[in-house]
Amino acid sequence: MAENMTQHRVPFQRLKIASFDFTSCEGCQLQLTNHEATLPDFLGLLDVRNFRELSSERHDDYDIALIEGSISRQDEVERLLKIRKQAKILVALGTCACFGGVNSLKNRFPVKTLIDELYPPMNIETLAVRKISDLVTVDLSIPGCPVNKDEVERIMVSLATGSRVTLPKYPVCMECKAQLNTCLFELGEICLGPLTRAGCNAVCTSGKTPCLGCRGPAEEINMASFLELVKERGLSLDDLQEKLAFYNAFEPWQNHEA
């Protein structure tokens, strides 16, 4: 099995891994079970020590912790701090962990409004949504709503073989153009493809749906010229704000009013 895995005949160990989910839809962890054709090989690369969704066995001797979701309750804060103490490498898995994700849309409303409107007469506990790096040091971020399994596989192989882990620095636009798609701006849509970090293979824009920026800003972005483009084409600034705020991944440029 995987204990005998080698790269250039140099053997390497399986990754002692654990996966935990916080405030989320669990869609990113689900991606770990996708790519069924290569799944036995992928699992062979891992020594799964703790993964509640998948296994009833639980051990606390993991090196790598995958964290899905954002943080919105005190018990989650405590659980996260405990995981940080154990993990040598803490990975923010997916957009909620990296940026807060769609959960952050709730931060537009006072906590009391949320509780009173949805759970009367119960006084349910909830906090404003925070991303993982607001609370602990994150060693590695894998953005995406959901994460792209290709990228997760590539990163896990890099970790197992001690290679450098990198994310694309260029924007989604490049991946989209490589697929010869008609630009959505030409179809009268605001698309965040020019701003957003690539690595998703332009899956949304290839489906003729504008990019909402789930992977966060690319390495270097020019927001000023992007705004010019939107204005020049007479596109709606409200629509732009709705898109920029969708995943909370463009925080410095978001309008924070509800």
Added chain:
Amino acid sequence: MKRDYAIDIRHLARVEGHADIKITVREGQLVDAKWAIVETPRFFEVMLRGMSAERVPFLTSRICGICSISHALASIRALERAMEITPPVAAEKIRLLAMQGETLQSHALHLFFLIAPDFAGTSSVLGLLQSHPDLVKAGLKLKELGNEISTVTAGRCTHPVSLLVGGLSKAPDKQRLLQLLTMIQKQKPALDYACSFFRSIVIPDFSRETEFVSLSNGKSYPAIGGHLLSTDGVELEENDYLLMTNEYTREFSTSKFTRLSRDTSVAGALARFNNNHALLHPKAREVAEELGLKPVCHNPFMNTIAQLVECVHILEEAEELINSLLDMELRNIKTPYQPKAGSATGAVEAPRGILYHHLETDAAGHVVKADCVIPTTQNNGNIHSDLRAITLQALKEGKEDGEIEKLCEMMVRSYDPCISCSVH
């Protein structure tokens, strides 16, 4: 023998989301049996407020990583009914196919990753890979097929990209539809193999009479829209979903509860089967009979078998749908619309049961009010009551402590709870 006994399972494994099981037995008497959902709430109904109709399905799909297509389609249906939009026929067929892919994927995940390890005496699919490699291979093929159907029709299997209010942003490629047909043919033996495994296992003997709720349209096995029907004879229109659900809260659970004619009711594959078995494909009915599934079945463990029967149905129906799509021009896939004020319910049969989204829009098509009632919320009370009943039965039968714990875990898993969803 009078004994003291406690089960305290924190964050039950192999279910989607966080929930605890607590059982206390004192001097041989059951003191307490509790199924407590402790998942962190996300407040989607408030998050939706102010969102444009165009963006809504992209937000609602994020309620659940497993049934994102169902959530997208429930909100799309609510908005189309609220703003009086009729999507093109081709779009409706493609949506239906996308849902079938999702249900196949979700059922396969449950049958092989979450349930099968219990029957094979192992803790996870990793153990199952060693003890039953052929079963895992069959399961993976079916899951892959489900995901591929959704990807071809909706652009991506988790969090779809092309499902919009009014129709679709992009039609599926006919070449890829043809490939799906080949793939379905190729994977039928995998499903036969899965059926032979589930025929060989012993399903625990337990029943507690309850009320089953599902969609029904009298013409086809339910998926998107229709009447709301219960085995106790309640029949209502989609917009009357509040009368069907009657949500309420209980302090120990972050998921709400529902009730109808009795204290508890059930949604899901078994409910769909109990209400619509005559509309299943003949091959699926045949498999149901072979596996001892007959309506009205009150054994919650048989939900797993109902899911397997639905997989058989899906493979047959997907073939028919793909063939009819191949005969159609797939040019007209979206109805243009002007946003307007309105309100309506969209009900769909998500993999785990009937799912309601009720949305109200303003004149600009922005959401004013949103309400979502999730299948697992509808099963919450029934799981709770079954846990009590099965523990009492096990005590009476003189089962060992470990056996009772395993039985309780398996019973809860058989409902395929989607806990994140229920605490949206």
